[in-house]
Amino acid sequence: MKLFSYWRSSASYRVRIALNLKQIDYEYCPVHLVKNGGEQHSDEYTNLNPGHLVPTLVDEDNENDIILNQSLAIIEYLDERFPEVSRLLPEHKLDRARVRTVSYDLACDAQPIQNLRVLQYLESNLSASSDDKTAWAKHWIESAFTSVEKRIQNTAADFCFGFNVTMADVVLVPQHYNAVRFGVDMEQFPLIERVVAHCNNLPAFEKAKPENQPDAVQ
Numbered sequence: 001m002k003l004f005s006y007w008r009s010s011a012s013y014r015v016r017i018a019l020n021l022k023q024i025d026y027e028y029c030p031v032h033l034v035k036n037g038g039e040q041h042s043d044e045y046t047n048l049n050p051g052h053l054v055p056t057l058v059d060e061d062n063e064n065d066i067i068l069n070q071s072l073a074i075i076e077y078l079d080e081r082f083p084e085v086s087r088l089l090p091e092h093k094l095d096r097a098r099v100r101t102v103s104y105d106l107a108c109d110a111q112p113i114q115n116l117r118v119l120q121y122l123e124s125n126l127s128a129s130s131d132d133k134t135a136w137a138k139h140w141i142e143s144a145f146t147s148v149e150k151r152i153q154n155t156a157a158d159f160c161f162g163f164n165v166t167m168a169d170v171v172l173v174p175q176h177y178n179a180v181r182f183g184v185d186m187e188q189f190p191l192i193e194r195v196v197a198h199c200n201n202l203p204a205f206e207k208a209k210p211e212n213q214p215d216a217v218q
Ligand SMILES: N[C@@H](CCC(=O)N[C@@H](CS)C(=O)NCC(=O)O)C(=O)O
Pocket: 008, 009, 010, 011, 012, 033, 038, 040, 052, 053, 054, 055, 069, 070, 071, 072, 107, 112, 115, 116, 117, 118
């Protein structure tokens, strides 16, 4: 498999964690989101993802390459293709819906509003300063974390949902990375902090960290 990724991209980070949890070897293909106006806009890359976003997963294990976009769709595909190792979506439909709820709180309601292209638009079209952009991102992350902290208050143990890692944790850890980057005070969210600390002790999460990627800028 090939993963088109950017070291700091939280959506790519989710897929890196899932691939590691599933113990899948993959080739890392860097897509620089800033250099040369953003390689995600190149013709070569938009053939893989017309949405101009990372990640893209190419599953070459078939006669025809399977090209997949949208990190949550990729994670669910991996979970169904490799069900033996680390099930990321629970068996029971209600548990599955709850895992998706937390995943969507973060991946649908928080991350898109603080994505690079949105921050670039705020700056270039609405004259937002660097401080304005940080305040904006921080606000929307705090809003999503406030919901997630409440949602997991009766279920969190080592992970968001008990003692098994799920897609919710796979999405939470990269969003936490962004939260810290934008200066969110994580003392407000003790359950999230505890779950993220536990996840980050696991090799699959450690290996997926932005700073451990081949394209990382230290
Ligand atoms: N919903 C998409 C989001 C993908 C996304 O927002 N990717 C960001 C990096 S985390 C990106 O490629 N940004 C480039 C840009 O904004 O130009 C997914 O989950 O895959």
